[in-house]
Amino acid sequence: MKEAEIGLIGLGTMGAALALNIADNGFDIAVWNRTTARTREFHAGAGDLAPRIIPTESLKELVESIRQPRAIILMVPAGDAVDEQIAALRPLLGPQDLIIDAGNANFRDTNRRASEAAGPFLGIGVSGGETGARYGPSIMGGGEKEHWDRVYPILAAISAKYEGTPCATWMGEAGAGHFVKxxxxxxxxxxxxxxxxxxxxxxxxxxxxxxxxxxxxxxxxxxxxxxxxxxxxxxxxxxxxxxxxxxxxxxxxxxxxxxxxxxxxxxxxxxxxxxxxxxxxxxxxxxxxxxxxxxxxxxxxxxxxxxxxxxxxxxxxxxxxxxxxxxxxxxxxxxxxxxxxxxxxxxxxxxxxxxxxxxxxxxxxxxxxxxxxxxxxxxxxxxxxxxxxxxxxxxxxxxxxxxxxxxxxxxxxxxxxxxxxxxxxxxxRRARGTANMIQGQRDFFGLHGFARLDTGATGQHGPWAE
Known part of the structure; x- marks a missing residue:
């Protein structure tokens, strides 16, 4: 049985476009959507790219269709849907299998997911809308560098190019990619x-x-x-x-x-x-x-x-x-x-x-x-x-x-x-502003203190403190 090089969950507008982009760049991809009808519709409409796309009808079938160590992209709505999908998927995966959240996640959620992850995890920001996802988005990666390096060849291939340079870069640990996005x-x-x-x-x-x-x-x-x-x-x-x-x-x-x-x-x-x-x-x-x-x-x-x-x-x-x-x-x-x-x-x-x-x-x-x-x-x-x-x-x-x-x-x-x-x-462009008035007010009603401009002394108070 043919094995895909990568998997993707979620065949909405962005997910479908990204899957076609991956296939168009010569990579075999397995796909799954929670509604089987959408998966079949997507595959049927893929035209010349259909032979590179493996449609699956269950998460188990998706996982079994991908070459080990696996990498699976999530293209589902940000929030609880991501956590629910990870919870359903992770028990089916091996210890080296990589989950990639490529949705519009809040970076604090990505930080949490990275810390809780029972296996390799990346959070990547993808920008460019539907057209970018289909023909070359800008990709901002976050997570462990070794995990990013595993999938970089695919991400670089599908990304936009500026004078031949891929617009896909690792930004840092955990939620760094989603923060930059x-x-x-x-x-x-x-x-x-x-x-x-x-x-x-x-x-x-x-x-x-x-x-x-x-x-x-x-x-x-x-x-x-x-x-x-x-x-x-x-x-x-x-x-x-x-x-x-x-x-x-x-x-x-x-x-x-x-x-x-x-x-x-x-x-x-x-x-x-x-x-x-x-x-x-x-x-x-x-x-x-x-x-x-x-x-x-x-x-x-x-x-x-x-x-x-x-x-x-x-x-x-x-x-x-x-x-x-x-x-x-x-x-x-x-x-x-x-x-x-x-x-x-x-x-x-x-x-x-x-x-x-x-x-x-x-x-x-x-x-x-x-x-x-x-x-x-x-x-x-x-x-x-x-x-x-x-x-x-x-x-x-x-x-x-x-x-x-x-x-x-x-x-x-x-x-x-x-x-x-x-x-x-x-x-x-103004070296001296008006916050001295605010500091005076704060000291008057709350004795918060201020720094003196002439001596640099801090913790100073006006005569109302006496």
Whole structure:
């Protein structure tokens, strides 16, 4: 009987695409889904790849179909479903058989599963959506390095490639891979939100049509902002609704969905004491977007500004610069968070390699990431904002970001991610801020003490302590 080189459980959108990718790269794969009908349907629709796919109808049959020592990928919904699947699968496996959770798990769950594992276990982040899973995702590995090395040939083969280099890298122990994937998703939230804010300025502030906005995004995708998200934003803006002939954007409800990974990033940033205001603002904006009835009530009560800007208040070049500055600031916040987690969890996360693994396959892939990788190689301890090449870009663009935020506020157009990035930047470039007032307040009501600026003495109090 033919034996597969790897197994996969869960033939939903991502699982099915990943299984086809594995088969397409010349590896025999055994698959199982909890509904047998789905397994049969998947195999029947695999076309020329069907001979490399072994459909199975029970977990026992799946396990018996894989060459030892086995490796089995889980592509099931994050949460209890993963624990239940591991509990059902592990008794059927040998001591060297490897379970790989490739879903969108919370890294703390992955930490727990790694510590509880009765056998080899990996948690890997997979980014790129259905298309990436099918034709080459970005893969962020976590777990024991020897276990990663066992399956690296398959993961490297199926991953996206940047100039021939696989976008598949081991990040560290336990939940390191899923942590990096969560920060990736947080950056994704912020990048998408900033693009949406610029779209809103062009639509409401400058009176541009969706198709004209799409052309601007297409143009920007040929320059410094070249990225997957700018590319698809141009396609979305330029698409007509088949049912009405209107721009598709004009018939889409303005309530953004989310699966929780952005929220996890914000929560972990607070635990680490690492500010990620652009991501925080993006998550908040999605939450607010879902409150459509409340927003309608607010408009009825307070009225809504027209959003129209004075002629010439902003132009397309200024908006491009604003987005460039905001994007750099967002990534700088994300990499600072990764650096803080690396120290806190003892992971030694490879920041330059993280930038490299994001260059292709994933949702946030962009032209800037190669330069970011180089900057992080030069000095991985330095905030990306301060790297010479990015500092120069921000110096050239920050006034246009400021003007964009000012004019948006004047017109009553919310731009929370751009605004929060500007506030972060202004804080980061001012050596003396205003937290001395907060320390004085804390000492007044709680005698928490403060440090003196002139002598450096700590544990000091104001006269109210006498």
């Amino acid at each position: 969560a920060v990736h998703n947080g950056i994704e939230y912020a990048d998408m939100q900033m693009i949406a804010e610029i779209y809103g300025i062009m639509r409401d502030g400058m009176g541009m049509t969706a198709s004209a906005i799409g052309e601007i995004f297409d143009r920007w995708n040929e320059g410094a902002l070249q990225s997957y998200l700018i590319e698809i934003s141009g396609k979305v803006a330029g698409t007509e609704d088949a049912a009405t002939g209107k721009p598709l954007l004009d018939v889409i409800v303005d309530a953004a969905g989310q699966k929780g990974t952005g929220r996890w990033t914000v929560i972990e940033a607070q635990h680490l004491g690492t500010p990620v205001p652009a991501i925080d603002a993006a998550v908040t904006a999605r939450n607010l977007s879902s409150r459509r009835d409340e927003r309608a009530a607010g408009q009825a009560l307070f009225g809504a500004e027209s959003g129209a800007m004075a002629l010439g208040a902003l132009d397309i070049d200024k908006l491009e610069n604003a987005l460039i500055a905001g994007k750099i600031m967002c990534y700088a916040q994300g990499f600072s968070m990764i650096a803080a987690a690396s120290e806190h969890f003892g992971w030694a996360l490879p920041l330059p390699e993280i930038a490299k693994v994001w260059r292709e396959g994933c949702i946030i892939r962009s032209a800037m990431l190669n330069d970011m990788a180089s900057a992080l190689e030069d000095d991985p301890t330095r905030n990306l904002l301060f790297a010479p090449s990015f500092a120069e870009r921000v110096k050239a663009a920050q006034e246009d970001l400021r003007l964009t935020v000012i004019e948006s506020a004047r017109a009553g157009l919310a731009a929370p991610a751009l605004s929060s990035s500007l506030a972060w930047f202004d804080t980061m």
